[in-house]
Amino acid sequence: xxxxxxxxxxxxxxxxxxxxxxxxxxxxxxxxxxxxxxxxxxxxxxxxxxxxxxxxxxxxxxxxxxxxxxxxxxxxxxxxxxxxxxxxxxxxxxxxxxxxxxxxxxxxxxxxxxxxxxxxxxxxxxxxxxxxxxxxxxxxxxxxxxxxxxxxxxxxxxxxxxxxxxxxxxxxxxxxxxxxxxxxxxxxxxxxxxxxxxxxxxxxxxxxxxxxxxxxxxxxxxxxxxxxxxxxxxxxxxxxxxxxxxxxxxxxxxxx
Amino acid sequence: xxxxxxxxxxxxxxxxxxxxxxxxxxxxxxxxxxxxxxxxxxxxxxxxxxxxxxxxxxxxxxxxxxxxxxxxxxxxxxxxxxxxxxxxxxxxxxxxxxxxxxxxxxxxxxxxxxxxxxxxxxxxxxxxxxxxxxxxxxxxxxxxxxxxxxxxxxxxxxxxxxxxxxxxxxxxxxxxxxxxxxxxxxxxxxxxxxxxxxxxxxxxxxxxxxxxxxxxxxxxxxxxxxxxxxxxxxxxxxxxxxxxxxxxxxxxxxxxxxxxxx
Numbered sequence: 001x002x003x004x005x006x007x008x009x010x011x012x013x014x015x016x017x018x019x020x021x022x023x024x025x026x027x028x029x030x031x032x033x034x035x036x037x038x039x040x041x042x043x044x045x046x047x048x049x050x051x052x053x054x055x056x057x058x059x060x061x062x063x064x065x066x067x068x069x070x071x072x073x074x075x076x077x078x079x080x081x082x083x084x085x086x087x088x089x090x091x092x093x094x095x096x097x098x099x100x101x102x103x104x105x106x107x108x109x110x111x112x113x114x115x116x117x118x119x120x121x122x123x124x125x126x127x128x129x130x131x132x133x134x135x136x137x138x139x140x141x142x143x144x145x146x147x148x149x150x151x152x153x154x155x156x157x158x159x160x161x162x163x164x165x166x167x168x169x170x171x172x173x174x175x176x177x178x179x180x181x182x183x184x185x186x187x188x189x190x191x192x193x194x195x196x197x198x199x200x201x202x203x204x205x206x207x208x209x210x211x212x213x214x215x216x217x218x219x220x221x222x223x224x225x226x227x228x229x230x231x232x233x234x235x236x237x238x239x240x241x242x243x244x245x246x247x248x249x250x251x252x253x254x255x256x
Numbered sequence: 257x258x259x260x261x262x263x264x265x266x267x268x269x270x271x272x273x274x275x276x277x278x279x280x281x282x283x284x285x286x287x288x289x290x291x292x293x294x295x296x297x298x299x300x301x302x303x304x305x306x307x308x309x310x311x312x313x314x315x316x317x318x319x320x321x322x323x324x325x326x327x328x329x330x331x332x333x334x335x336x337x338x339x340x341x342x343x344x345x346x347x348x349x350x351x352x353x354x355x356x357x358x359x360x361x362x363x364x365x366x367x368x369x370x371x372x373x374x375x376x377x378x379x380x381x382x383x384x385x386x387x388x389x390x391x392x393x394x395x396x397x398x399x400x401x402x403x404x405x406x407x408x409x410x411x412x413x414x415x416x417x418x419x420x421x422x423x424x425x426x427x428x429x430x431x432x433x434x435x436x437x438x439x440x441x442x443x444x445x446x447x448x449x450x451x452x453x454x455x456x457x458x459x460x461x462x463x464x465x466x467x468x469x470x471x472x473x474x475x476x477x478x479x480x481x482x483x484x485x486x487x488x489x490x491x492x493x494x495x496x497x498x499x500x501x502x503x504x505x506x507x508x509x510x511x512x513x514x515x516x517x518x
Binding site: 153 | 339341345347415
């Protein structure tokens with residue numbers, strides 16, 4: 001009984017949210033220009049599904065491209081940073097500083113360098129999402145049990161052996177955990193860049209619709225963003241579960 | 257006669273949070289080949305430092321450490337180690353955990369891939385001798401603490417090391433499991449005949465298992481007394497209730513009380 005309810009509850013909650021939104025709009029007679037009701041938003045989705053789909057596709061592609069760069073670069077840098085304490089200490093302040101810069105501020109620079117279009121979106125997605133990957137991979141490596149390292153070093157293991165046999169497998173749950181955070185960040189980065197400087201993508205669509213006073217279409221764009229965000233998160237959460245089943249299981253029996 | 261493990265006036269200082277800390281001072285220790293030696297002492301006396309010195313993980317500030325007739329200058333590569341925490345790899349099955357040292361240490365490392373079957377059979381047999389027959393394909397988190405510690409012992413022994421270093425391996429176990437594992441260790445040692453240095457704070461454990469017990473002083477640590485245990489082998493758990501055994505434990509307790517005061 002509980003399990004059925006638990007399975008259904010996310011759907012029930014989402015539907016409930018839309019119903020509440022609809023009711024507020026109707027009962028308070030909110031001007032659809034200020035806040036369109038869900039029914040109007042869904043109507044706009046039906047009306048403009050072609051452009052919505054096309055622009056969603058562009059956003060999806062720029063997000064995934066930026067994310068792929070972030071994974072490649074983030075894992076590599078994470079391995080380097082986690083390799084030794086000296087590198088870790090040296091590079092960390094720079095990374096914190098870099099991460100503190102709001103990426104909106106970087107978009108104009110990227111536009112100057114690469115022009116308006118997909119490349120600034122891809123790079124913004126990359127810049128905003130690589131940090132959690134680096135930190136997680138480095139943490140996974142740095143929190144290795146010292147006893148285990150002693151066991152292997154006493155056998156004559158080189159640093160590389162310890163990394164391959166222990167460090168990298170150990171960092172995997174951290175890596176896959178960070179991916180689902182990174183993908184949503186990459187998405188945010190891509191959309192931010194699109195709203196500022198692009199000629200395609202959901203962010204661009206929403207800015208255009210807004211300047212044409214088509215509020216239902218703006219909200220349809222938001223809806224599209226939310227759906228895409230949830231879908232990407234779900235994909236990477238599923239990958240995480242598949243790849244690092246041992247981490248979920250072993251933490252469940254950590255009492256022994 | 258030259259000892260298998262020999263520490264000659266070894267001192268070790270390291271930089272701690274509050275300046276220089278002297279962990280060991282003029283420690284001398286000899287362990288013969290095939291001997292079961294135990295090191296007991298108050299907590300924080302540098303027993304674990306001793307382990308790292310013998311295995312070559314840290315270099316002494318003064319004095320020399322020798323193992324198997326050669327001076328130790330780097331990791332000795334012929335030692336197996338086990339600690340209080342079994343520290344098994346949760347993503348590897350039990351048998352793959354036991355096989356880990358063979359993937360690292362020469363000459364097994366080079367032929368591991370080709371002769372994996374043979375090595376797996378050896379690991380299975382070793383698991384059998386510690387009472388874990390048929391557990392090879394389980395995962396560490398499916399085992400109890402005592403069973404995990406047995407696996408950890410197997411991992412320390414799979415490459416047939418000449419020297420086994422144990423750092424309070426049974427300290428986290430309940431009393432019954434601990435006594436069970438004493439017997440497991442006793443049987444392994446009698447069967448294979450490696451040299452053991454067991455660091456412990458359990459005096460009964462030291463007296464039951466060891467040939468020789470070294471008592472360490474509080475920090476900076478050094479060996480203040482060495483006592484042979486002449487109880488007949490093979491020893492049964494009932495030996496723990498014999499007067500001779502109780503005398504040894506009493507004597508050790510007295511000495512440790514002395515060094516704690518002084």
